[in-house]
Amino acid sequence: MRRIPTIRSLSLSGYQFVLGPEHSYGNARAMGFSPRSTLIEVETDEGVTGIGEAAGAPQVVREYLKSVQPYFIGKSIYDFPQIQSYLLNRMYHSGVQNSLTGCLGGIDVALLDAIGKxxxxxxxxxxxGCSREKIPVYASSGYFSDDRDNRFEDMLGKVKKGDFLGVKIKIGRGVASDVERVAATREILGEKPLLIVDMNAAYTGDVALQSIRAMASHDIHWVEEPLPPWDYRGYTELRQRSPVPLSAGEAHYTAQEFNRLIEGRCVDILQPSIPYTGGLREAxxxxxLAQLHNLRVAPHVWGSAIGLAVACHYGxxxxxxxxxxxxxxxxxxxxDVGADNPLRDRMLKTPIxxxxxxxxxxQGPGLGIEIDRDAIEKYRVC
Known part of the structure; x- marks a missing residue:
C-alpha cells in the first residue's frame, strides 16, 4: 500500500487591488470595490504543493491560520473532513459566519489541489467525477459606477461584444431606478440573453416585492439577494408572492445555513460562494442537499482567477x-466583466x-493552474 503523505506546512499570502475613487464602482450597498485574494498554500512531506483561496481580509485570515495550523501539521493530506469537524465543534462559540470558515475553505481547496497533483x-x-469540460457562464456586469470611462452602458457594451448566455446587473437603489436599469439593459442587449438582477440584500420584503412586480415584464430570470441573509422568514414570504424566481447564497456559510434556506423554501436557486461556504467539500x-430537494445550483464567483478555477471544477x-x-x-x-481586475485577469500563467x-x-493535475507571482507581487499586502 502506498504511503500516505502528510502536511508539512501551511502558508498564506494576501493581495489586494485598490481602485482610485475616480474609478470606483459597486452595488446598492457601497462603492469602491477593491478586489482581494487570500492564498493559502500547503506543502506535503513529499514536496508537493497545493493552492487554495480563503474568504475574508488577508490580515484577518492570517490570524485564523495561525490558530488552526497546529491541528493540520503532520496529519494526512486526506484528514481535512476530520480536522474541520473537530475545529468547528471545538470553536463553536465563534459561529461560522467569519474568516474561520473562510480559512478552512482555503485549506480544503489547497489540500485537494495537492492530492490531485x-x-x-x-x-x-x-x-x-467530471460531467463536463465546458461550463456555461453568464456575465456579471452593469455595476453602479463613478467612472466616466466605465459607465453602466460601457459595461454592457463589453457584454454585448462577448459571448455569454446571460447577464447579471446591479440594482437595489429604489423601484424607479431598478426599472430604468432593467429597461436600459434590454434596450442595449435585446430580449434574447437571460437577464438576472442583483439587489445585494438592500431591501425589505415589501419594497423588494414592489420592485420585482414592476420589473417582471422584462423577463427576469432570477432576482438575487433581495433581502439580508438572516431574513429567512422574509425570503419564504417573498418567494410565495414573487412572480420571478429568487436566489441567494453568497452571504451564507456552511451547509447548515443552506439547509435553512432549503427547509424554509426561501429560494429557487442556491448560490454557494465556495470560499465562504467552507471549501469544495462543503459546497x-x-x-x-439541492439535489435531494430538486433545487438549482448556480455558484457565486467574484474576485480572483483562483475562485473562478475552483468554481470550474465544482461546476x-x-x-x-x-x-x-x-x-x-x-x-x-x-x-465578472465589470472593470479592470489584475487578480482576475493576470494572476494565472495560463488564463482560463x-x-x-x-x-x-x-487541464492538468489538481486545479490545473499555476500562479504568476511576479504579475501580482505589487498587489501583495501580507
Missing amino acids: TLDVRVCDLIG QRIAF AALPPWPHTDHPAFPSFLEY VLEDSHVLLP
Whole structure:
C-alpha cells in the first residue's frame, strides 16, 4: 500500500487591488470595490504543493491560520473532513459566519489541489467525477459606477461584444431606478440573453416585492439577494408572492445555513460562494442537499482567477438533475466583466479560456493552474 503523505506546512499570502475613487464602482450597498485574494498554500512531506483561496481580509485570515495550523501539521493530506469537524465543534462559540470558515475553505481547496497533483488527477475527479469540460457562464456586469470611462452602458457594451448566455446587473437603489436599469439593459442587449438582477440584500420584503412586480415584464430570470441573509422568514414570504424566481447564497456559510434556506423554501436557486461556504467539500454537501430537494445550483464567483478555477471544477463535477441530456436551463457560473481586475485577469500563467458562452475546465493535475507571482507581487499586502 502506498504511503500516505502528510502536511508539512501551511502558508498564506494576501493581495489586494485598490481602485482610485475616480474609478470606483459597486452595488446598492457601497462603492469602491477593491478586489482581494487570500492564498493559502500547503506543502506535503513529499514536496508537493497545493493552492487554495480563503474568504475574508488577508490580515484577518492570517490570524485564523495561525490558530488552526497546529491541528493540520503532520496529519494526512486526506484528514481535512476530520480536522474541520473537530475545529468547528471545538470553536463553536465563534459561529461560522467569519474568516474561520473562510480559512478552512482555503485549506480544503489547497489540500485537494495537492492530492490531485500527488495522484495525477484533476480536482473535479476527486470530488465526484467530471460531467463536463465546458461550463456555461453568464456575465456579471452593469455595476453602479463613478467612472466616466466605465459607465453602466460601457459595461454592457463589453457584454454585448462577448459571448455569454446571460447577464447579471446591479440594482437595489429604489423601484424607479431598478426599472430604468432593467429597461436600459434590454434596450442595449435585446430580449434574447437571460437577464438576472442583483439587489445585494438592500431591501425589505415589501419594497423588494414592489420592485420585482414592476420589473417582471422584462423577463427576469432570477432576482438575487433581495433581502439580508438572516431574513429567512422574509425570503419564504417573498418567494410565495414573487412572480420571478429568487436566489441567494453568497452571504451564507456552511451547509447548515443552506439547509435553512432549503427547509424554509426561501429560494429557487442556491448560490454557494465556495470560499465562504467552507471549501469544495462543503459546497458539495450543499449541492447534494439541492439535489435531494430538486433545487438549482448556480455558484457565486467574484474576485480572483483562483475562485473562478475552483468554481470550474465544482461546476464540472455537478451531476445533472432532474433532467438527463436536455436541461431547461444550465447550471452556469458567474463571469465578472465589470472593470479592470489584475487578480482576475493576470494572476494565472495560463488564463482560463472563455469560448462560446463557456469557460474551459483547466487541464492538468489538481486545479490545473499555476500562479504568476511576479504579475501580482505589487498587489501583495501580507
